[in-house]
Amino acid sequence: MRLMVSGGGTGGHIYPALALIKDLKKHEPDSAVLYVGSNRGLESQIVPKQGIDFKSMEIQGFKRSLSLENFKTIYLFLKSVRIAKKMIKEFKPDVVVGTGGYVSGAVVYAATRLKVPTLIHEQNSVVGITNKFLSRFVDKIAINFEAARSQFPENKVIKTGNPRAQEVAETVSNFKWSSMGLSDDKPTTLIFGGSQGALKINQSVVAAMAEFNKRDYQVVFVTGPKRYDGVMSQLNSLKLGKNVTVKPYIDRMPEILPKVDLIVSRAGATSLAEITALGVPAVLIPSPYVTANHQTKNAMSMVDAGAARMLTEENLNGESLLNEVDELMHDAEIREKMAAASKKMGVPDAADQMLQVVESISK
Numbered sequence: 001m002r003l004m005v006s007g008g009g010t011g012g013h014i015y016p017a018l019a020l021i022k023d024l025k026k027h028e029p030d031s032a033v034l035y036v037g038s039n040r041g042l043e044s045q046i047v048p049k050q051g052i053d054f055k056s057m058e059i060q061g062f063k064r065s066l067s068l069e070n071f072k073t074i075y076l077f078l079k080s081v082r083i084a085k086k087m088i089k090e091f092k093p094d095v096v097v098g099t100g101g102y103v104s105g106a107v108v109y110a111a112t113r114l115k116v117p118t119l120i121h122e123q124n125s126v127v128g129i130t131n132k133f134l135s136r137f138v139d140k141i142a143i144n145f146e147a148a149r150s151q152f153p154e155n156k157v158i159k160t161g162n163p164r165a166q167e168v169a170e171t172v173s174n175f176k177w178s179s180m181g182l183s184d185d186k187p188t189t190l191i192f193g194g195s196q197g198a199l200k201i202n203q204s205v206v207a208a209m210a211e212f213n214k215r216d217y218q219v220v221f222v223t224g225p226k227r228y229d230g231v232m233s234q235l236n237s238l239k240l241g242k243n244v245t246v247k248p249y250i251d252r253m254p255e256i257l258p259k260v261d262l263i264v265s266r267a268g269a270t271s272l273a274e275i276t277a278l279g280v281p282a283v284l285i286p287s288p289y290v291t292a293n294h295q296t297k298n299a300m301s302m303v304d305a306g307a308a309r310m311l312t313e314e315n316l317n318g319e320s321l322l323n324e325v326d327e328l329m330h331d332a333e334i335r336e337k338m339a340a341a342s343k344k345m346g347v348p349d350a351a352d353q354m355l356q357v358v359e360s361i362s363k
């Protein structure tokens, strides 16, 4: 199989693509894969590190208001379609898969013009702008949330789940907290604000840090790559104890997640696919800054099933964060119930399901 994949901007679009590639390589080790991303997105850092061939192009998103920038965006889009067509003619993919983000719009659209079979993956319950645009042209659409079905042409939709769930579920982890300077015996909370970090979550953790330092559980706090220096300078005056560690980003999330007792995070769809694949108890703080408030919908699907608790951004501060974490970290029974409910929602064979769709449309 010759597979071209495109998805970018944030981790939530990139990791599902990487998980699909991993599954393809497992089933068909001789496959050729090319990942096309944007030169500015997180993918330009993450993908080459995985030893996957990566090509990039310049692209940017639309502004919501009419502005000169939008003409530049249209110009860049059309230019990217031309570049993508050239890449497709050179690479000769059997299938082109898009997992969201502006760059996948240009690449998948170019593939449809060249009559190459196409599949897009929608991680969210509220369909993203790129996938909405592409849905008219592509052959198949893989979804994660049932709620996305009615927002697409019905006959193209197949529910597969999010392939990242399978990657996480299949990872055999030998990870030890001692490699991060923590104890291997204490229960551990992981706090992070999605793939980019989140300002209010960071501020709240900073406010609660003096207390976290004193707890009988330990805390791993991930700030997001661009926010690390700012957070560290705020924490400067505070001497971090042995049971807290602060990181800009975690590259090996699949190895770390099985060792986590409680997650505090945004409610991005790919994070939720991972959480439910393993059944990790969670406190979700949906981002209020996303299209149609879709993270709240994502989070509510878990809260309704008893798999997570929700803390709104509005009610989030050092004290409320500390209270939630304290309560759950001191009650193993509640955590066990949440874990069981969470695991029931997981789709641990999602990558196989999506790969089957890829194979079914392959030339």
Ligand SMILES: CC(=O)N[C@H]1[C@@H](OP(=O)(O)OP(=O)(O)OC[C@H]2O[C@@H](n3ccc(=O)[nH]c3=O)[C@H](O)[C@@H]2O)O[C@H](CO)[C@@H](O)[C@@H]1O
Pocket: 010, 011, 012, 013, 015, 100, 123, 124, 164, 192, 193, 194, 195, 196, 222, 248, 249, 250, 251, 252, 253, 266, 267, 268, 269, 270, 271, 272, 274, 287, 290, 295
């Ligand atoms: C602000 C924004 O637009 N967020 C969207 C974005 O979120 P975002 O990019 O944050 O995506 P998700 O929360 O879905 O996924 C984050 C991914 O990054 C990984 N990770 C995170 C931190 C870290 O240190 N290391 C690491 O590997 C997580 O394990 C996960 O695989 O895409 C999601 C999926 O389309 C959407 O649902 C979110 O609403």
